[in-house]
Amino acid sequence: MSAPLTSLDRPNSYIGRSVPRPNAKRLLAGRGRYVSDLRLPRMLHAAFLRSPHAHARIVAINTDEARTLEGVHLVATGGDLAKICTPWIGTLDHFKGMTSAPQLPLPLDRVVWAGQAVVAVVAESRAIAEDALELIEVDYEDLPVVVDIDSAREAGGPLVNPGSANNTCFRSQLDNGTVDDAFANAAHVVEEEFSFGRHTAVTLEPRAIVADYDPAAGMLTVHHATQTPYQFQDLYSRHYGIAEARVRVIATDIGGSFGMKLHVYHEDMAVVGLSILLGRPVKYVADRIESFVSDIHARDHRVRARMALDSRGEILAMDVLDLTSIGAFSTYPRTSVVEGNQVIRLIGAPYRFKNYRATLEVIFQNKVQTSQYRAVGHPIACAVTERLVDLAAAKLGLDPFAIRAQNVIADDAYPQTSPTGYRFEALSHQACLKRLHELMNYGALRVEQADLRKRSVYRGIGIATFVEITNPSPAFYGVGGARISSQDGAILSLTPSGEVRCLISVTEQGQGTEAIISQIVADQLGLAQEHVKVITGDTEVTPHGGATWACRGAGIGGETALQAARALKRNILEIAALILQEQPSALDIIDGEVVDAGTRNQRLPIAEIARIAYFRSDTLPPGTQAQLTVSHHFAPQGYPFAFTNGIQGCSLEVDVETGFVKLLKHFIVEDCGRVINPMLVDEQLRGGIVQGLGAALFEECRYSETGQLMNGSLADYLVPMPMEMPDIVIAHVETPTADTELGAKGVGEAGTAAASACVLNAVNDALAPFGATINAVPITPARVLKALKRF
Amino acid sequence: MSGFEDSLLDEVDETVRIRLVVNGRKVVCEVAPRHTLVDCLRDTLELTGTHAGCEMGACGACLVQLDGRAVHSCLVFAVQADGATVNTIEGLTESGVLAELQAEFHRRNALQCGFCTPGMLVNAHELLSRVAQPSREEIRDALSGNYCRCTGYEAIIDAIDTVAKARSENGGAT
Numbered sequence: 013m014s015a016p017l018t019s020l021d022r023p024n025s026y027i028g029r030s031v032p033r034p035n036a037k038r039l040l041a042g043r044g045r046y047v048s049d050l051r052l053p054r055m056l057h058a059a060f061l062r063s064p065h066a067h068a069r070i071v072a073i074n075t076d077e078a079r080t081l082e083g084v085h086l087v088a089t090g091g092d093l094a095k096i097c098t099p100w101i102g103t104l105d106h107f108k109g110m111t112s113a114p115q116l117p118l119p120l121d122r123v124v125w126a127g128q129a130v131v132a133v134v135a136e137s138r139a140i141a142e143d144a145l146e147l148i149e150v151d152y153e154d155l156p157v158v159v160d161i162d163s164a165r166e167a168g169g170p171l172v173n174p175g176s177a178n179n180t181c182f183r184s185q186l187d188n189g190t191v192d193d194a195f196a197n198a199a200h201v202v203e204e205e206f207s208f209g210r211h212t213a214v215t216l217e218p219r220a221i222v223a224d225y226d227p228a229a230g231m232l233t234v235h236h237a238t239q240t241p242y243q244f245q246d247l248y249s250r251h252y253g254i255a256e257a258r259v260r261v262i263a264t265d266i267g268g269s270f271g272m273k274l275h276v277y278h279e280d281m282a283v284v285g286l287s288i289l290l291g292r293p294v295k296y297v298a299d300r301i302e303s304f305v306s307d308i309h310a311r312d313h314r315v316r317a318r319m320a321l322d323s324r325g326e327i328l329a330m331d332v333l334d335l336t337s338i339g340a341f342s343t344y345p346r347t348s349v350v351e352g353n354q355v356i357r358l359i360g361a362p363y364r365f366k367n368y369r370a371t372l373e374v375i376f377q378n379k380v381q382t383s384q385y386r387a388v389g390h391p392i393a394c395a396v397t398e399r400l401v402d403l404a405a406a407k408l409g410l411d412p413f414a415i416r417a418q419n420v421i422a423d424d425a426y427p428q429t430s431p432t433g434y435r436f437e438a439l440s441h442q443a444c445l446k447r448l449h450e451l452m453n454y455g456a457l458r459v460e461q462a463d464l465r466k467r468s469v470y471r472g473i474g475i476a477t478f479v480e481i482t483n484p485s486p487a488f489y490g491v492g493g494a495r496i497s498s499q500d501g502a503i504l505s506l507t508p509s510g511e512v513r514c515l516i517s518v519t520e521q522g523q524g525t526e527a528i529i530s531q532i533v534a535d536q537l538g539l540a541q542e543h544v545k546v547i548t549g550d551t552e553v554t555p556h557g558g559a560t561w562a563c564r565g566a567g568i569g570g571e572t573a574l575q576a577a578r579a580l581k582r583n584i585l586e587i588a589a590l591i592l593q594e595q596p597s598a599l600d601i602i603d604g605e606v607v608d609a610g611t612r613n614q615r616l617p618i619a620e621i622a623r624i625a626y627f628r629s630d631t632l633p634p635g636t637q638a639q640l641t642v643s644h645h646f647a648p649q650g651y652p653f654a655f656t657n658g659i660q661g662c663s664l665e666v667d668v669e670t671g672f673v674k675l676l677k678h679f680i681v682e683d684c685g686r687v688i689n690p691m692l693v694d695e696q697l698r699g700g701i702v703q704g705l706g707a708a709l710f711e712e713c714r715y716s717e718t719g720q721l722m723n724g725s726l727a728d729y730l731v732p733m734p735m736e737m738p739d740i741v742i743a744h745v746e747t748p749t750a751d752t753e754l755g756a757k758g759v760g761e762a763g764t765a766a767a768s769a770c771v772l773n774a775v776n777d778a779l780a781p782f783g784a785t786i787n788a789v790p791i792t793p794a795r796v797l798k799a800l801k802r803f
Numbered sequence: 804m805s806g807f808e809d810s811l812l813d814e815v816d817e818t819v820r821i822r823l824v825v826n827g828r829k830v831v832c833e834v835a836p837r838h839t840l841v842d843c844l845r846d847t848l849e850l851t852g853t854h855a856g857c858e859m860g861a862c863g864a865c866l867v868q869l870d871g872r873a874v875h876s877c878l879v880f881a882v883q884a885d886g887a888t889v890n891t892i893e894g895l896t897e898s899g900v901l902a903e904l905q906a907e908f909h910r911r912n913a914l915q916c917g918f919c920t921p922g923m924l925v926n927a928h929e930l931l932s933r934v935a936q937p938s939r940e941e942i943r944d945a946l947s948g949n950y951c952r953c954t955g956y957e958a959i960i961d962a963i964d965t966v967a968k969a970r971s972e973n974g975g976a977t
Binding site: 032033036037039040041042043044046048049051139213214215216217218265266267268269270299300521522523524691692695698699700701702703725726727731732733734735737739740763 | 835837838845846849850851852853854855856857858859861862864891892893896905908909910911912914915916917918919920921924942943944946947949950951952953954955956957958959960
């Protein structure tokens with residue numbers, strides 16, 4: 013069979029090709045270089061004594077006995093570190109009126125959540141450091157604990173931060189002023205109150221850091237399992253008063269991140285300080301219980317929302333109240349308000365309606381901080397919107413596909429501005445809906461569902477449309493005063509042997525950054541991919557940039573690489589033109605050879621150009637200075653974000669006797685613009701969906717009335733395992749962004765964005781014959797049985 | 804001699820000498836009674852391919868072969884492994900027994916961050932040595948002690964399934 017030639021049949025055409033990741037072989041051989049694997053000469057180990065109380069005054073700390081234990085080098089309390097580290101405050105200027113108390117590595121006189129680190133011990137081994145923790149005595153005086161959101165909002169109730177007026181971190185309202193009229197004139201109104209549990213990232217490798225302060229050089233090197241080395245270079249420099257150029261942050265292999273590893277953690281800041289105090293490398297790796305009580309948690313929203321529709325099922329208005337609890341502090345430097353802000357701005361995003369009102373209240377409580385975790389705010393916005401759409405469909409007697417087809421913004425109606433102020437360049441809801449309908453074989457699924465119901469088998473079908481925020485511009489954090497880059501940088505060099513080395517600021521956590529950057533560079537330069545070496549994650553060698561968060565690796569990092577490669581190619585061809593007595597425009601590069609652009613006849617290997625430029629520059633015309641290293645930066649312009657979209661569907665079965673939900677199959681049609689590596693995109697989607705399914709069915713950080721985390725282990729906190737997960741069918745629609753040459757948008761959060769919503773709709777669909785409804789995530793068997801009034 | 808008194812040494816400082824065959828090589832280690840096998844492999848022998856994820860036998864990141872069987876090295880005290888044969892991801896890679904699985908995992912991108920991967924491979928290898936042609940359901944079941952947060956598992960199942968089928972087509976040679 014001879015399929016027609018496509019652009020992928022050209023030599024060195026890598027954009028759009030499913031090539032494996034070059035770095036994966038190393039990881040498969042057990043040759044990963046995770047921070048937890050690192051051992052430096054003279055390295056010591058830190059452990060932390062943690063507060064058993066959710067809220068208490070520290071009356072006294074006695075560390076005398078711990079200090080004398082053989083092998084202990086340092087015992088440090090809050091005061092010791094406060095002398096060398098300036099405090100931080102997790103607020104952003106553009107969230108007007110936002111408050112949060114100053115934070116230090118270790119507290120001075122008060123603990124605000126159970127599990128907060130209070131005293132640090134540095135010893136010759138982690139075991140000795142933990143032995144020393146046993147010898148420390150802390151006298152606490154209990155303070156009133158704020159645990160649930162209702163008591164946190166009660167006037168005159170206990171305060172998380174005594175001295176503040178209330179427990180409100182931030183309050184915001186969006187209102188276009190015509191919502192009440194729209195509801196008054198509506199033919200139908202649907203309304204629901206939702207609750208979304210707290211869950212956490214549970215990276216398989218816990219947080220890990222090795223700080224190495226060299227007093228002789230005045231140089232701090234931090235090996236840090238993080239997504240964002242440049243952000244931490246800036247923070248360590250500013251809070252410890254070390255010149256930025258003398259702070260080096262190295263992030264090699266990271267054992268899972270998902271947004272969790274880009275926040276400032278008290279222990280990490282402490283470890284840097286401990287290394288400065290000792291002048292020796294200090295290592296800290298959280299153990300699993302420490303991860304559960306000190307990693308950021310996420311979600312934890314209660315949302316009341318209503319939707320108004322006309323008699324034909326057109327959405328007229330939405331009115332939303334989102335209450336979210338964020339713990340005792342707002343995280344630094346990205347704040348804990350971003351999630352709620354995205355919830356109220358993403359609600360209703362796929363739909364064409366004008367009247368919107370939303371109130372956001374962000375509340376402190378005595379728990380660990382919540383903050384940005386994969387698909388920030390998206391699962392909540394999506395679940396609220398899509399459940400209301402399903403409720404409306406039921407009320408109007410419409411099929412879930414039909415009501416969405418009727419209300420989504422038409423594919424030919426862009427650009428559009430959402431009622432919440434987001435500007436959409438081009439989305440493809442109609443195409444995605446149509447494709448999902450086919451992909452699911454929707455008609456057959458409904459027939460099967462009806463047949464099985466007659467035999468008391470209760471299957472549910474759910475769909476959920478979503479919009480995802482990717483390629484964030486400075487409008488995300490920069491405008492709020494945070495020193496978080498939205499631009500990225502790349503340095504490309506042609507080596508004397510004719511290969512290319514690419515230093516780039518976007519980082520790799522397993523999603524395939526190295527692979528796609530090498531694909532783009534090889535594609536643009538006309539080289540074999542194996543001749544491109546990509547280096548990431550070291551502030552000493554890679555240029556400053558935003559690195560990897562909020563789905564910016566391909567869209568922003570990829571565009572940076574593309575533009576840098578084009579610049580290097582221009583320079584190579586200029587030298588080639590001098591050597592070959594040609595115009596640069598008459599030449600091209602294919603498979604590492606300079607060729608005639610028209611005929612593709614080979615003229616000269618680029619290795620020969622490199623050899624001449626590096627070793628025989630005397631043979632080049634006078635005045636020639638070959639620039640075979642280029643550095644290039646790229647910051648997004650045009651739309652503040654590259655929004656993407658898609659739709660998910662699922663089929664599941666509810667056992668109405670036990671309340672267990674069995675996922676049968678999951679589907680997604682997704683539009684991330686230009687696809688660089690289809691295999692990696694699909695794997696991002698699958699991984700993201702499974703994280704979303706975990707949130708939908710299993711994951712919840714459960715607290716006692718006194719603020720103790722009740723399920724802080726992998727035996728108690730349920731995560732998706734292979735047996736419970738379905739196969740996932742994937743299809744794509746491609747709407748490239750016109751804001752970049754590459755056209756790529758992000759994809760890492762699309763899977764997580766709509767998975768919970770999809771399952772919520774499907775479980776409710778399964779329970780429809782019983783008149784039972786579920787409005788809480790995770791959908792546990794107990795909640796299902798309760799909805800069925802069987803528990 | 805240093806100045807401190809012997810009385811300062813308590814039982815946790817006492818070490819035990821154990822002998823093992825690790826990845827085909829005889830090794831002798833001085834370990835504290837509280838040290839687990841994963842501590843010994845990672846810290847003493849610098850075989851960091853074996854990872855510690857939960858330290859309670861739930862996640863499977865620390866699986867190694869102990870006397871030919873896949874075990875959680877976080878649940879075995881190093882002293883219990885005295886006299887045993889241990890194969891880690893490093894040794895199993897060198898010996899080539901994982902080569903087909905590794906190639907298929909690579910081809911399908913059945914890993915992302917790679918932290919669970921050594922444990923996944925040890926488990927997959929054990930499964931395929933017990934059951935020549937596992938169904939997808941059996942593969943999913945066998946992996947239910949291996950937690951992966953990145954992939955969603957499907958590519959891993961596909962990779963193992965493909966290797967099992969290829970082996971049976973080649974007359975079951977392993």
